Amino acid sequence: MTLLAIIFFALMFAGLPIAFAIGIAGFSFFVFSSSIPASIGVQQIATTSQSFPLLAVPFFVLAGHMMNRTGITPRLITCSNALVSWMAGGLAQVCIVLSTLMGGVSGSAVADAAMEARILGPEMMAKGYSRGFTGAVIAVGSLITATIPPSLGLILYGFVGNVSIGRLFLAGIIPGFLMMAAMMLTVWLVARKRGYRAESAQPPSFRVVMRAVYDAKWALLFPIILLVAIRGGIFTASEVGAFAVIYAVFVGVVLHRELTFEGFRAALAEAVEDIGVIMLIILLSGMVGYAVIFEQAPQTVAAALLGLSSEPVVVVLLILFFLFIAGLFIESTVLVLMLAPIFVPIVTRLGVDPVHFGILMMSVVTLGGMTPPVGVAMYAVCGILRCPVEEYFRESLPFLLAIILVIVGLAFLPGVVLFLPNLFG
Amino acid sequence: MPPIHVVLEEFVAKALLAAIVVLVFLAAAARTFGHPLIWSVDLAQLLFVWLCMLGANKALRRKSHIGVDFFVLRLPTAMRRIVEIVLGLLTLGFLGALAYLGVRLTLLNAERIYGDSGISYAWVTGAVPVGCVLLALTLIGHLVRCLRGGALVFLREDAPRPVVE
Amino acid sequence: ASYELNINTALTTDDPIYKGLERLRDRVAERTGGELAIRIFPGSQLGKDEDVLEQARAGANVAVVVDGGRLAVFVPEFGVLGGPYLVSGFDQVRKIVTSPMFDAWNAKLKAASGHTALSFNWWQGDRNLLTNRAVTGPADLAGVRMRTPGAPVWMETIRAMGATPTPMGWAEVYPALQQQVIDAVEAQTPAAYGARLYEVTSHLTKTAHISLITGLVTSAAWVDSLPAEMQTALKEESLAAGDYASGLTGESIVALEADMASKGMTVTEIDVTPFREATAGVYELLGYTELKQTIDAMLAE
Numbered sequence A: 001m002t003l004l005a006i007i008f009f010a011l012m013f014a015g016l017p018i019a020f021a022i023g024i025a026g027f028s029f030f031v032f033s034s035s036i037p038a039s040i041g042v043q044q045i046a047t048t049s050q051s052f053p054l055l056a057v058p059f060f061v062l063a064g065h066m067m068n069r070t071g072i073t074p075r076l077i078t079c080s081n082a083l084v085s086w087m088a089g090g091l092a093q094v095c096i097v098l099s100t101l102m103g104g105v106s107g108s109a110v111a112d113a114a115m116e117a118r119i120l121g122p123e124m125m126a127k128g129y130s131r132g133f134t135g136a137v138i139a140v141g142s143l144i145t146a147t148i149p150p151s152l153g154l155i156l157y158g159f160v161g162n163v164s165i166g167r168l169f170l171a172g173i174i175p176g177f178l179m180m181a182a183m184m185l186t187v188w189l190v191a192r193k194r195g196y197r198a199e200s201a202q203p204p205s206f207r208v209v210m211r212a213v214y215d216a217k218w219a220l221l222f223p224i225i226l227l228v229a230i231r232g233g234i235f236t237a238s239e240v241g242a243f244a245v246i247y248a249v250f251v252g253v254v255l256h257r258e259l260t261f262e263g264f265r266a267a268l269a270e271a272v273e274d275i276g277v278i279m280l281i282i283l284l285s286g287m288v289g290y291a292v293i294f295e296q297a298p299q300t301v302a303a304a305l306l307g308l309s310s311e312p313v314v315v316v317l318l319i320l321f322f323l324f325i326a327g328l329f330i331e332s333t334v335l336v337l338m339l340a341p342i343f344v345p346i347v348t349r350l351g352v353d354p355v356h357f358g359i360l361m362m363s364v365v366t367l368g369g370m371t372p373p374v375g376v377a378m379y380a381v382c383g384i385l386r387c388p389v390e391e392y393f394r395e396s397l398p399f400l401l402a403i404i405l406v407i408v409g410l411a412f413l414p415g416v417v418l419f420l421p422n423l424f425g
Numbered sequence B: 001m002p003p004i005h006v007v008l009e010e011f012v013a014k015a016l017l018a019a020i021v022v023l024v025f026l027a028a029a030a031r032t033f034g035h036p037l038i039w040s041v042d043l044a045q046l047l048f049v050w051l052c053m054l055g056a057n058k059a060l061r062r063k064s065h066i067g068v069d070f071f072v073l074r075l076p077t078a079m080r081r082i083v084e085i086v087l088g089l090l091t092l093g094f095l096g097a098l099a100y101l102g103v104r105l106t107l108l109n110a111e112r113i114y115g116d117s118g119i120s121y122a123w124v125t126g127a128v129p130v131g132c133v134l135l136a137l138t139l140i141g142h143l144v145r146c147l148r149g150g151a152l153v154f155l156r157e158d159a160p161r162p163v164v165e
Numbered sequence C: 001a002s003y004e005l006n007i008n009t010a011l012t013t014d015d016p017i018y019k020g021l022e023r024l025r026d027r028v029a030e031r032t033g034g035e036l037a038i039r040i041f042p043g044s045q046l047g048k049d050e051d052v053l054e055q056a057r058a059g060a061n062v063a064v065v066v067d068g069g070r071l072a073v074f075v076p077e078f079g080v081l082g083g084p085y086l087v088s089g090f091d092q093v094r095k096i097v098t099s100p101m102f103d104a105w106n107a108k109l110k111a112a113s114g115h116t117a118l119s120f121n122w123w124q125g126d127r128n129l130l131t132n133r134a135v136t137g138p139a140d141l142a143g144v145r146m147r148t149p150g151a152p153v154w155m156e157t158i159r160a161m162g163a164t165p166t167p168m169g170w171a172e173v174y175p176a177l178q179q180q181v182i183d184a185v186e187a188q189t190p191a192a193y194g195a196r197l198y199e200v201t202s203h204l205t206k207t208a209h210i211s212l213i214t215g216l217v218t219s220a221a222w223v224d225s226l227p228a229e230m231q232t233a234l235k236e237e238s239l240a241a242g243d244y245a246s247g248l249t250g251e252s253i254v255a256l257e258a259d260m261a262s263k264g265m266t267v268t269e270i271d272v273t274p275f276r277e278a279t280a281g282v283y284e285l286l287g288y289t290e291l292k293q294t295i296d297a298m299l300a301e
């Protein structure tokens, strides 16, 4: 296990793509094992692809790209503008509300962050927002997108932790809105101090807001339809992703009349590449998964953790702290794949609902994507905005703090996270 | 116009993705109406592993696989190139080993049936060695270009990337 | 320990079969003076049954608790063990899996795929129907979407019983019943209880259409690599532990069914003759006509 970890970190920090770093590290277990033939490494790669819940990954990636081609994004931007651009730090508030609304149609923080950096970033900087502040609002705000259902992070957690994806989706809604509130409050405080202005002098008229909401109705309805379809027994949580794609195409072709055949093919092409990136990491990490189980690492970690404390909330906070530190350096998909199988049984034994823990774990590891030195959402945003990481980091501190406060608060309040799943699930 | 094998791979991958969506959607719809299609989800799952491999190869061709360039970016260009070539050769060995072992495993257990479908599970296992060969070929292309003094192996020069100061 | 065996099972730690595996582990450690160590991986941690069989085939020191259907791709005879109304009760099925005929199948298995069954007397109970309506005969199952494993013998049996066989993963059964994606399921009592199916179905009808017998299957090459007396110890203890686990299963079924009844479930014993007659043709359909006659003759002795 130690050798495996050393190989992984050495290769990753030397710049090898994470998929190969984790693949070579995992393969080393089979090469050096005296009892398990090396060909079983290949079996683990193949078998990882044969999980039905995992099909949700290509579905929601494709649905996200389809949505972008159906005119949903501009409608949601108009809607966000109407709702909050009159507040202090207006454009930054728009970014955060847009991340929340996009949350209902997109499952990926990185995709949302890149889109906002491209579309809203230049406008914000032109209006006098600092480069680092712009990057921080967009990157950290995209955590909201990943928390509101659908969520690729929650799908992966449900897949490896064997937890109901339907319940996880319901559980993500309230934390997503709490993060939105915390982020907006932080923007308001910073904006007042720096004199970042509102975009307009007074709130928009009720008519204007209603008009924008009405225009965006098919996007705003989508997460609701999604949850109803799961709850109503038409689809299992694994199948609902296929429905999401069909819905996106239907909205694009029939309702918005903006999806062309060219756009349809482009969305497929973009999705194929994204699926290749995500799935190669997942498939190759199948070898590490086997090594972790075979070496009985979960039992070892559980014994060590429970030696420190057996108070559920203390253990959860210890795990979250560990995940936060790990998240500074390790990509979130890898963290979920490696650590959910270890931590879920531990917290479940202590009586923590795995759905509650899933929201906390997913939030912390996804937040890792927004912190240096390793963070995919951060790279995407800083790359597009040409923003130095140091500047980004300084400006992101208040937002990181706000999100951490929300997460720690949620750790103590399972009732808030579980309210919707218990009500409908 | 990209070379013919790239066009073909792209077409097949897109067709696979679309087929998987339709198969799973149809399975759910058919079951709702009381006529479960048992092969539909199985077939989708089988096609999925091939989609993963083709997608991974496309991403490697376009150098889109996520890596940590935080430290490498701080190295002088010549150094960075050497690191990348070493990593590239290591990865090539890894892919070669997987391809060889994958063929052996596929042949060893060819009787294994895929789910309850009656077709051989070799269609799943076999995707791994085929995928590894494709990735290895793409990687060799990148390595050759790098050794000739052109682009890097894994990093995309034109990709948006944070500025180092 | 000089030798190690890693046993994988889909079952959880509260299952009687798991208790039997623990007993096997302890007895083997005792008898070999700790030279052969057994580790147990519940919940299919090392992979699906077929994956672990493949690992064993490649020579890994792994074993897995599987039913005959999994081995039928290598040696078709094993498939007959899952046939409808093949036996009644554990004693009859134990007679089959300890017979010279079974030893011959096991030898064939070693030649065909390099696997060997250490013992095949791990009884998990009779499979019964869990529905949301009363069932007395095949007519009551018309149009009922019933979850079953997808292997041909199960599919044909359920079809012959009058229902629409609907294969899906075991983990999806509970939500699927809750959301009425399916209407019914057929399962042995310990598994049904473990998955809390009494919360989402109202009737347990004891059709006992299939007696679920499983075995402990591992790599023949690995077994051959053990010293002779260690091989004997492992096989003998494996058979003893299988009997022990099967006994526990029998006891637990009585308790679990009483508990399900107290949780509001209607548990019904019915005359199974209509189902027995309806499924008689399944053996012919699957090419087991002769084998069925041989087994019937053996059981009549």
Ligand code: NA
Pocket: A102, A103, A104, A105, A106, A107, A108, A144, A145, A146, A147, A148, A149, A150, A151
């Ligand atoms: Na989302």
Ligand code: NA
Pocket: A327, A328, A329, A330, A367, A368, A369, A370, A371, A372, A373, A374, A375
């Ligand atoms: Na990070």
